[in-house]
Amino acid sequence: MLLTGIILIAAGQSLQAQPQPPKYSEVKIWISSPADAQALQQANLVLDHFHAAPDHIETVLNEYELAKLQQSGLGYEVLIPDLSAHYEANIRRTPAELKILEKEMQEQYNVSGFGFGSMGGYYTFDEVVAQLDSMRLNYPNLISQRESIGLSLQGRDLWAVRISDNPDLNEGEPEILYTALHHAREPQSMATIVYFMYYLLENYGTNPDVTYLVNNRELYFVPVLNPDGYVYNQQTNPNGGGYWRKNRRNNGNGTFGVDLNRNYGFQWGYDNSGSSPDPGDETYRGTAAFSEPETQVIRDFCNVHTFKLGLNYHSYQNILIYPWGYINALPPAPDDGIFIALAEDMTQFNNYDHGNSTQLLYPVNGSSDDWMYGEQTTKDKIFSMTPEVGSFFDGFWPDPNRIFPLAEENVYLNMALARGEGVITADSLDPLPPANPAAYSDYTTPTSIQINWIDPTSLANGDPLLPGEFTIEISRDGSPLASVNGGMQGYTDSGLNDGQEYNYDLYTRVTATDSISEAVGASWIAGGSPVPTAPAGLSCIPSTSQAMLSWSDPTTQIDGTPLDDLDHINIYRNGILIGSAAPGAESYTDTPPQGFTYDYYITAVDNENPPNESAPGNTVNCFVGDTPNFMVWVGPDATG
Numbered sequence: 001m002l003l004t005g006i007i008l009i010a011a012g013q014s015l016q017a018q019p020q021p022p023k024y025s026e027v028k029i030w031i032s033s034p035a036d037a038q039a040l041q042q043a044n045l046v047l048d049h050f051h052a053a054p055d056h057i058e059t060v061l062n063e064y065e066l067a068k069l070q071q072s073g074l075g076y077e078v079l080i081p082d083l084s085a086h087y088e089a090n091i092r093r094t095p096a097e098l099k100i101l102e103k104e105m106q107e108q109y110n111v112s113g114f115g116f117g118s119m120g121g122y123y124t125f126d127e128v129v130a131q132l133d134s135m136r137l138n139y140p141n142l143i144s145q146r147e148s149i150g151l152s153l154q155g156r157d158l159w160a161v162r163i164s165d166n167p168d169l170n171e172g173e174p175e176i177l178y179t180a181l182h183h184a185r186e187p188q189s190m191a192t193i194v195y196f197m198y199y200l201l202e203n204y205g206t207n208p209d210v211t212y213l214v215n216n217r218e219l220y221f222v223p224v225l226n227p228d229g230y231v232y233n234q235q236t237n238p239n240g241g242g243y244w245r246k247n248r249r250n251n252g253n254g255t256f257g258v259d260l261n262r263n264y265g266f267q268w269g270y271d272n273s274g275s276s277p278d279p280g281d282e283t284y285r286g287t288a289a290f291s292e293p294e295t296q297v298i299r300d301f302c303n304v305h306t307f308k309l310g311l312n313y314h315s316y317q318n319i320l321i322y323p324w325g326y327i328n329a330l331p332p333a334p335d336d337g338i339f340i341a342l343a344e345d346m347t348q349f350n351n352y353d354h355g356n357s358t359q360l361l362y363p364v365n366g367s368s369d370d371w372m373y374g375e376q377t378t379k380d381k382i383f384s385m386t387p388e389v390g391s392f393f394d395g396f397w398p399d400p401n402r403i404f405p406l407a408e409e410n411v412y413l414n415m416a417l418a419r420g421e422g423v424i425t426a427d428s429l430d431p432l433p434p435a436n437p438a439a440y441s442d443y444t445t446p447t448s449i450q451i452n453w454i455d456p457t458s459l460a461n462g463d464p465l466l467p468g469e470f471t472i473e474i475s476r477d478g479s480p481l482a483s484v485n486g487g488m489q490g491y492t493d494s495g496l497n498d499g500q501e502y503n504y505d506l507y508t509r510v511t512a513t514d515s516i517s518e519a520v521g522a523s524w525i526a527g528g529s530p531v532p533t534a535p536a537g538l539s540c541i542p543s544t545s546q547a548m549l550s551w552s553d554p555t556t557q558i559d560g561t562p563l564d565d566l567d568h569i570n571i572y573r574n575g576i577l578i579g580s581a582a583p584g585a586e587s588y589t590d591t592p593p594q595g596f597t598y599d600y601y602i603t604a605v606d607n608e609n610p611p612n613e614s615a616p617g618n619t620v621n622c623f624v625g626d627t628p629n630f631m632v633w634v635g636p637d638a639t640g
């Protein structure tokens with residue numbers, strides 16, 4: 001009730017001072033000469049998210065910025081005069097259709113908790129809060145109760161949660177921070193981390209990588225960093241398509257909002273191209289470093305925590321940005337190499353470009369990343385980066401059919417950051433994984449697979465690990481299967497389907513500390529492979545009227561397990577099946593038309609229904625007839 005009251009008061013205030021939300025336009029600016037570039041600079045337009053072509057750029061401007069552009073004398077074209085109206089006019093799905101799409105997406109991406117919100121497919125602020133509560137309700141052992149880490153300018157809570165094993169305890173594990181919605185019109189930033197939170201919760205205990213990170217990290221999430229701006233967009237455009245970016249600071253001159261990602265206190269206001277001193281601009285940096293409650297809250301949150309790495313999610317540009325933002329340089333060695341190696345790993349599947357802000361877009365000063373990394377007095381440095389999710393074509397309000405794919409393409413990126421290679425030293429108290437994992441089954445055990453391994457004998461730091469101190473955890477095709485005491489070094493998985501392949505992951509868990517090793521894998525087919533090995537050593541002794549073939553019957557399937565069900569050997573002449581031989585015969589006499597050379601090969605066939613036939617063995621050619629003084633190749637169609 002109190003919160004509702006605050007929202008109403010806040011909305012009333014802003015409506016009084018500013019009856020209509022400002023109009024945002026998609027604008028093409030012609031930049032084809034150095035003079036044009038200079039004119040753009042002199043127009044004091046600090047651009048955000050633009051699409052650059054050789055002779056022009058496309059960007060989003062508010063009315064105030066458009067007026068500056070008009071005065072600059074630059075050539076430009078307004079492509080979409082009112083982006084919000086354009087979005088509203090192009091909504092392509094009814095709520096019922098969205099529901100169907102949501103179900104399809106959940107099935108395709110194998111997620112159950114994450115779904116669509118009511119604002120163009122995106123969760124509203126209240127819906128995000130409801131999701132946090134739902135996560136806690138369903139996964140109380142993995143996620144903490146939401147905690148307010150401070151209030152926005154208009155009195156809304158900035159909520160944070162922690163995902164870890166024992167989520168209600170600070171276990172001193174390395175801390176990782178994920179934030180979204182610095183900029184209110186970038187809802188995919190929020191969707192990407194909420195999706196990732198569900199990914200962690202739903203895959204814990206079955207996916208060894210997720211299990212390892214949840215057990216060995218404390219992952220913090222602040223999904224809505226700028227609630228006032230985000231709620232403002234909801235109020236002006238409840239179906240999505242609101243383009244408000246900044247917070248809702250009344251600047252006192254008829255303009256509103258400070259760009260929170262220009263307001264942090266490291267090299268704040270370094271120059272006027274990385275942020276704007278002009279309150280009407282979208283990149284207005286505020287009256288002072290940390291002038292805004294929202295950035296103060298994040299500053300204080302970082303100062304009382306020991307975050308090692310962080311991601312501040314934005315949209316869009318398909319890039320991953322690391323410091324520095326305020327100048328075109330990287331942090332000093334060895335941190336520059338650590339950032340680059342991390343970014344290489346993180347972007348290897350989504351192929352986002354990576355680099356510093358100037359390399360990729362434009363300089364940015366007063367950014368979260370520069371402060372989180374650069375401030376090393378009040379806290380330790382945080383290896384903090386900014387993914388800009390989605391392409392120019394996705395824009396700020398991607399079609400709902402893009403929400404799941406854009407979130408999914410950043411799951412690996414999020415996981416790799418949390419691993420923190422080069423930043424977080426491997427926990428030396430983690431155990432080593434089991435060695436030489438192997439799975440085996442043959443025809444004598446058609447419905448079971450025997451798994452064997454060699455137990456570890458030490459932790460990563462070399463301390464001894466005794467059999468009574470650990471278990472080997474086994475999962476089958478992603479689901480937990482068994483917990484086997486140290487010393488056993490084997491497990492029989494039964495009740496399986498003959499002929500089906502099964503994949504196993506094994507890792508070591510130390511009973512006292514709950515710490516786990518990396519996972520190692522093995523896979524096998526129940527009953528062994530059903531496919532016989534090809535017969536070997538086919539040879540041919542020709543005569544004037546016959547080809548006498550001989551070979552060795554196979555004794556194994558292709559995976560090396562014994563072959564118990566050989567039914568016959570198929571004989572092929574010039575690719576045509578001409579006969580068969582019983583097991584053990586190991587010879588066959590063919591009497592083909594004389595005077596020709598023939599190609600023979602053979603295969604092994606078992607007695608299953610349908611039968612399994614091996615690949616062909618070696619091919620022999622054989623001339624049948626008198627005086628082979630010339631060679632004739634006879635094609636398959638000439639024989640029958």
Ligand SMILES: [Zn+2]
Binds near residue numbers: 314315
């Ligand atoms: Zn942004």
